[in-house]
Amino acid sequence: MRMLILGAATFVAGLVVVNAAPNDAAAQTLDEEMRPTAGQYQASLQLLAVDLPDAPPQVTDMMGSMMNRDFDYCLTPEEVEEGYQSVMNRAQQGECSYDRFNASNGQIDAAMTCDVDGRAMTIEMTGTGSATSSDVTMTMSGDFGIGPGTMTMRIAQERVGDCS
Secondary structure, three states: HHHHHHHHHHHHHHHOOOOOOOHHHHEEEHHHOOOOOOOEHHHHHHHEEEEOOOOOHHHHHHHHHHOEEEEEEEEOHHHHHHHHHHHHHHHHOEEEEEEEEEOOOOOOEEEEEEEEEEEEEEEEEEEEOOOOOEEEEEEEEEEOOOEEEEEEEEEEEEEEEEEO
């Protein structure tokens, strides 16, 4: 479960800053002004809600302490060119495919389905973005390895300069 959650955080961090590549090209819209810019980013991840009915109550507290954090990362020109799907599949321990991906007019609307260790997970994302920033809310639904549930997170990120 920890890898799935960390992979989800990486997924959201890369949502706008790497070009998406859904399996169905008709499902993709990406305006050029929203194409990511390589560089150093600062991100803030916040767990908004957790509903895991089969989990012990302390799991929600543990997830909050794992997820609520600020972090920096570098997006290289090679990663921008590589496309989002490749980066996502590296970050996740599973196979993911986009159901839709729309990043246009400053708005982001995307959905994907992942198979993580034989467990199905759906991820819905909505928010705003540009070539250098984004603010996205993501809801993951499925089997977290301790039973079915949902988790909602928000990540805000901004390009702060060139990579060091």
